[in-house]
Amino acid sequence: MTSLTLAESRFRHFLALTKPRVVSLIVFCAVIGMFLAVPDLPPPAIVFAATLGIALVAGAAAAINCLVEQKIDAAMYRTRRRPLPSGDVTPLSTLVFAGLVGGAGLWLLYRFVNPLTMWLTLATFVGYAIVYTVLLKPATPQNIVIGGASGAMPPVLGWAAVTGEVSAEALILFLIIFIWTPPHFWSLALYRTQDYARAGLPMLPVTHGSRYTRLMIVLYTLALVAVTCLPYAIRMSGLLYLAVALGLGAVFVRYALRLFRDYSDALARKTFRYSIVYLAALFSALLVDHYFR
Numbered sequence: 001m002t003s004l005t006l007a008e009s010r011f012r013h014f015l016a017l018t019k020p021r022v023v024s025l026i027v028f029c030a031v032i033g034m035f036l037a038v039p040d041l042p043p044p045a046i047v048f049a050a051t052l053g054i055a056l057v058a059g060a061a062a063a064i065n066c067l068v069e070q071k072i073d074a075a076m077y078r079t080r081r082r083p084l085p086s087g088d089v090t091p092l093s094t095l096v097f098a099g100l101v102g103g104a105g106l107w108l109l110y111r112f113v114n115p116l117t118m119w120l121t122l123a124t125f126v127g128y129a130i131v132y133t134v135l136l137k138p139a140t141p142q143n144i145v146i147g148g149a150s151g152a153m154p155p156v157l158g159w160a161a162v163t164g165e166v167s168a169e170a171l172i173l174f175l176i177i178f179i180w181t182p183p184h185f186w187s188l189a190l191y192r193t194q195d196y197a198r199a200g201l202p203m204l205p206v207t208h209g210s211r212y213t214r215l216m217i218v219l220y221t222l223a224l225v226a227v228t229c230l231p232y233a234i235r236m237s238g239l240l241y242l243a244v245a246l247g248l249g250a251v252f253v254r255y256a257l258r259l260f261r262d263y264s265d266a267l268a269r270k271t272f273r274y275s276i277v278y279l280a281a282l283f284s285a286l287l288v289d290h291y292f293r
Contacts, residue, residue, distance in 0.1 A: 013083040014097055017066050018059030025276065026058045026154045027051055032283045033158025033173060036236075036290055042162045049112035050161035054154065056105025057121050063098040064129040067091055069137075076195040109161075117161045124153040138200070141207040144189075148181035155283075172230045179224045180279055183217045183256065187272035190214070191265040214260040217271075221256040225249035228282060237286055238293035244285035248278050 031051055034042045066073065066084050070091070073079035083089045089097075102125060109118035127150030136143040155173035160166055189196060189203045190213060196203040205213045228245040231237040255271040 010089075013088040014063075016083050017063040017089065017094060017097065018101070019062040019066075020059075022062060023055055023058045025280070026151075027055045028280065029173075029177065029283055030054045030154040030158035030161075032287050033155030033170065034162045035287055036155075036169070036173070037159040037162040037167075046113060046162055049108055050117060050158065053105045053108035053113060053117075054121060054157055054161075056101050056108070057125050058105075058154075060098040060102030060105065061125045061129045063094055063101070065133045067094045067098070068129075068133045072199045072201065075199040076192075078192055078195055113161045114164050116164055116166075117157055120153065120160055120166075121157055124150050124157065127153075139202070141202045141204045143202075144182050144185045144204070148178050151181055152177035168234070169231075169236050172227075172234070172236065175227055175230070176224070176282070177279070179220060179227050180275070183220045183224065183252075184272065184275040184279075186213050186217050186220075187259070187268050187275060190259075190263070191268040191272075210263060211260075214256075214263060218253075218256045218260050221249075221252050225253060231286060237289045240293055241285045241289035244289075245282060248281055248285075252278050 031047065034047055034050060066082060069079075070082075070084040073082050074085035079085070084091065084094060106118050106122060109121055128147070132143065132147030132150055136147045140146070152174045155177070156166055156170045159170035159173070186204055189205050190210060193203070193205040193210070197206045204216065225246070228249060229242065232239075232242040232245075252274065255267075255274055259267055259271055
């Protein structure tokens with residue numbers, strides 16, 4: 001293996017530690033928050049610096065998550081090929097990598113955005129990498145519900161980056177993702193129950209069974225549809241967004257009800273995948289409505 005090929009391989013391994021697909025959704029929601037925060041276009045320099053800074057810190061948090069959960073990942077079919085369980089990177093190099101990447105992200109936010117965004121992003125890092133990963137995930141089946149607060153922060157970070165404050169509108173965006181998180185992750189947990197049980201993690205399907213989890217998915221999805229109407233209720237958005245939100249919500253509720261009545265792993269996978277499309281489409285509708293209503 002040539003030095004160039006080896007360097008490319010190492011780069012791919014460290015990139016995998018950052019969970020790029022997860023980070024891409026985080027960054028997307030943060031950027032939407034930036035554009036929704038102002039009536040016109042946000043300053044391009046702020047958008048660039050904030051996007052890069054948030055992405056770097058989110059990637060560092062994902063790397064710490066991989067570091068803490070390397071033994072759990074090794075026991076689960078879904079995650080056993082990650083760089084740490086497979087031995088492609090070492091724990092020390094992962095820790096150094098996360099420190100450098102996360103530190104660079106925080107510096108960018110403090111230097112080129114504003115201190116509030118930096119502190120909020122640091123709090124989000126601690127919430128995910130420490131509170132959720134270390135304390136909540138191995139201790140309670142409500143880990144997704146409580147730990148979802150850190151995952152719901154991206155639009156708040158984006159809002160704060162542009163305005164220097166956190167408004168009621170930003171908190172509504174936070175609430176949407178917060179309520180979306182349980183049905184999203186529990187759909188995954190349903191068809192990965194044996195994996196989680198083998199790893200000793202108290203995910204809801206492991207501790208309370210499939211039927212109870214499916215009922216919770218239905219209830220949270222109904223609550224989500226109600227919460228997504230709040231932007232229209234406070235005149236943050238118009239009829240275009242409301243129509244899209246109700247349409248997307250109706251499809252999500254249909255998935256949840258089918259999952260409750262006639263469960264299959266294939267349907268749980270479809271529900272999980274739809275939940276990702278749902279959130280991206282919902283926030284896209286907010287953005288389109290913001291500029292064209």
